Amino acid sequence: MNTHERLIRLMDHKKIGRQDLARLTEIPVDRWKNIRRGRVGASTEELDACTPLWPEYGYWLITGNTLPEAGQISSEIEETRKNLNAAG
Numbered sequence: 001m002n003t004h005e006r007l008i009r010l011m012d013h014k015k016i017g018r019q020d021l022a023r024l025t026e027i028p029v030d031r032w033k034n035i036r037r038g039r040v041g042a043s044t045e046e047l048d049a050c051t052p053l054w055p056e057y058g059y060w061l062i063t064g065n066t067l068p069e070a071g072q073i074s075s076e077i078e079e080t081r082k083n084l085n086a087a088g
Helices: 003-014 018-025 029-036 044-050 055-063 075-087
Strands: none
Touching: 003 029, 003 044, 003 055, 003 075, 018 029, 018 044, 029 044, 044 055
């Protein structure tokens, strides 16, 4: 999975739409729409804008790796934690 795909996965995981992202990041809604649709790749500008929104995903977003012991997780780790908490 590349950085662009991780960003899309994070957007899906957080259930955040392009209107909200535009408001939170000051990046135009059309840019988010084009990223979501795969017309353009995510640039460092979008990654830099999203990292402060979800700092716990910063390392994973950029590298594809996690460091749970340092609080750096992926959307998959968070989903697993939620499922385990719900189960028991």
